[in-house]
Amino acid sequence: MKKINKMNVKFACSFILAIGTLHSVSTLADTTYEDHLADEANGADWLSYSGGYKSHRFSPLSQINTANVDQLKVMWAYQMQPTGISGAGLQETTPVVSDGIMYLTESPSSVTALDARSGNLLWHWSPDISNEVLNIGFPRINRGVALLDNNVYVATLDARLFALDARTGAVRWETQVADNSLGFSLTLAPLALDGKIIVGVSGAEAGVRAFLDAYDASSGQRLWRTFTVPEPGEPGSETWQGDDWETGGGSTWLTGSYDPELDLLYWTTGNPAPDWNGDLRPGDNLYTCSVIAFDPETGEMRWHFQYTPHDTHDWDANQIPVLVDGEFEGQQRKLLALANRNAFYYLLDRATGEFLLAEEYSYQTWAEGIDENGRPIVIPNTEPTREGVLVWPSLQGATNWFSPSYNPQTEQFFVANRRMGAIYFKADAEYQPGQPFLGGGEQALDGDQATGAILALDVMSGEQQWEFELLTPPWSGVMATSGGLVFGSSNEGQFFALDAATGDPLWNFNTGAHIRTNPMGFSIDDNQRVAIIGGQTLFVLGLE
């Protein structure tokens, strides 16, 4: 419907069409809240980071399918533009597409608009970021933009939030979210709700006290801020001692999900600080390594679930919370599925936060299991030590920020899996503003000692259906489609398609460089496209 409505407007006001051009780029780059609500069913566009509020990263298109995926060809490519900022060579963005225009970010915080048909540049915008910007604990990257109405929203490495005019890239407003000199930074794609832009922060490796923010989409005024580490007297403060909470971490560095019917916003949180020396912060350290349900109007917490209490392995819970509706143990439920960095797959009731299920999906040596309340039964002597202790998974986890995918038609949950152990060390840590606050580190058993895989899990049980083995632990996500496919990629540079029913490889393409981002899909002129970034190059593929 959206497309037709827009085309009507275009016919009324666009002289481009009047002179007979068949393929016009939209002149009205508006993406409404209603468009976002319909995004999951709309295969033509990909309007937000995870391809819809439920974060399924699923394309409902089936033109490319198991029968013809081996005919995929590169339709166009786009070479990213160096900014001159050192250390900004990794690209982790997911492009979004709205009505024929693709918007993507380039590291560290630039935004590019491309004609999704040809790949030709429409505009490019770069913020003025100092080479001295702090990024403590993560690379100088950005994961993408949010779209709402006529604006494109981007969060920057130096902790600002910008609204850009979607047609030109001109700045509508900017606001300073937090102080980068303290280690705060923003790398996530913002989430656009009805009139609001939601952003979280990175910085737990610098000992920040993290929070989630909502901003008025049209003015940039902050509407609310909710800290993820409570101050004394607030609920959860009993899980901290002394003033540990002031440097408690709990970063909110990955985009969350939204249920418009329950009107709940789901956001995940990262590690407590310092990372590996838990002696310096006794207690469960709420609300770190958790998922939190927020009231998007007020920022009030409705419920929380902590995956890894008192984490000492840097197992942030900053993975994508996938919203699933279906029958669980004979009852229709609204669920939240998450494959955690700690090697367990979890199902929660997303209306109440009730723990329903946990299943080990990757080899681990730190927990005997998860008890009936969702709390891990920790194996003794698996915390980091001065001498080092070998534990699976490594601090990078059994998975990480890169996205899983959910096919609601087959109730399959796909996840890119890292299979690597590490020797964890504990060290002293003293908080100093804007300095690393870590308390240890790891020596990873990488390379030939590690492997990776793409896994298919039964979403309701977490049981593995198949695996496709990768040579090394991946840093890139997956996207399932209605064509019976799962797209994924590897450190070795292959972008590939698997048969979603069996895991059999059906097609692969060597992009020529490491891949560290997520696939996405859209259509242009009713032709299905899939996109991936290898190295510094965006590839858009389709059938001839």
Place this chain on the structure above:
Amino acid sequence: MPFRFILRPLRRSIVALPPALFTALICYSLPVLAQEAEAGEQLFQTHCARCHGILGEGGEGPSLKRPQLNHAPDDDALYSVITEGIPGTGMPGSWMLSPADGRQLVSYVRNLGQLPDEPMPGDPSAGEIVYNNAGNCASCHILNGIGEGIGPQLNGVGARRNSEYLRRSVTSPEVEQPKIVDRFRGTLNAFLTVRIVSERGTYEGMRINEDAFTVQMRDLAGDIYSFEKADLLSFEKAFGHSYMPGYGAVLTETQINDVVSYLMTLRD
């Protein structure tokens, strides 16, 4: 505490100072130096020793027991190398370090560079003769452009490896297999023995590269093959195997000492 003896060479370096300065250090700075050395030792173990060796003598990474480091002509450059890594090489940036820890590591690595060269176990001139005759090393190694490229090139190997590593490489090459460190993939065996069976035959050689779908190998004749994994009947990786024979049974102890000494002189 398997790494405690790392302090020994540092103490030796202090003893090697002129007597007057040594006395002054004992009176004034020795406790401070000892503390810094202790802290630097711990940091080195955690962040560096895995590749650069327990004593900085080299291993997967080059020896640091050199007064001049190629990528770090001064302390500021060394600090940058430690914290940011060296693009295009296996040297990662240690982002976990605080600035104070980074500076301590700089100090520690500089101390390693002041240590005296390892004594040679034999006669390098005699070792060059062994290299070219009894050892016939050029049949598999290229050195200064001469030889066959079956095994690793040996230019500069004396700057990368210590005598113990070189000796093991000569006598027990399956124990010390060169690694390649890929920024994105981690540490991979650079000369991994593979055995590949396809419908066209059986192929044995060394892996050149691999991904989830394909593998590339070079056989002992130097021929390069590329395979689609889906087409293979079997694909075996023989970790711990080397095509280089152990020379402990071929050369005398004196010859081994001599050829190790010759390799130690190859520093450019």
